[in-house]
Amino acid sequence: MSAIETNVSEPVSDELKLVQAAKGGDVSAFEQLVKRYDRNVFRIAQHITQNREDAEDVVQEAFLKAYNNLQGFQGQSKFYTWLVRIAVNEALMKLRRRRPERMVSLDEEVKTEEDSVPREVADWSPNPEQQYNQAELREILTKTIQGLPPGFRMVFVLRDVEGLSTEETAEALNLSIPAVKSRLLRARLQLRERLSRYFQKRGNGTNNAKPGDDLA
């Protein structure tokens, strides 16, 4: 079994030039940076706020904040990591304003190691995602990931979906590296466990769970 290929985009040599130009007030250089990362920021914002309008606001607010604070970007980290950190903070603020009664924190420690012990070890069908149409699959994936505690979900999203390294994820979420590693393991195992309900191999005549089914 080989290691997972990450989709981390290599730091592009022209990126610092764009940042420098934008620092000098070149808005079209900044627009290039927006084009490069707007999709990522939107996805991250959706994962945190779970609301499309909020995510749209977060995209605007995060890029504006980045633009207005470019002088504070010293280039020790990648521009993308710095931007993600801003976006995560904006999204959390949005969420807190919307649901002040529910204090959302990425720091909360949830449960014990127990929740990482796999209970469902049935193998999956060879192409599990092909058992469902696109809309069903999207619903399954959304529901499943939304069920994770926010602190686990964000580590998984940044590391495994957006392709940040462990160190970059730690920086973006203001967590220690061991905390990122432990949350990533637990997030991956919990998602795997929950998806098994939909994707495991079944004998003839039995169907896998459908997205509308109640999750036990």
Next chain:
Amino acid sequence: MKCSDFLQELTNYLDGVLDDRTKTELEGHLAWCHNCYVVCDTTKKTIEIYRDSTLYELPEDLRTRLRSAIVSKCKSHKPEAEKA
């Protein structure tokens, strides 16, 4: 190696950041422990399914609208000039 030891290293194994010796030990365990093999394989698939999913894609028309709003606001808020 016990299954719990394998699980502790699963993330490092999938990320390809283990030293050769630990990797060989883990693969030795995978060769005979079917449960760990399945957990490892389906965890890898979990990551791939999410990575390949089109969850929360930004539609092109909305993307254009957001970008022009950002650009026009940037134009009216020039950043503080860089200090020499």
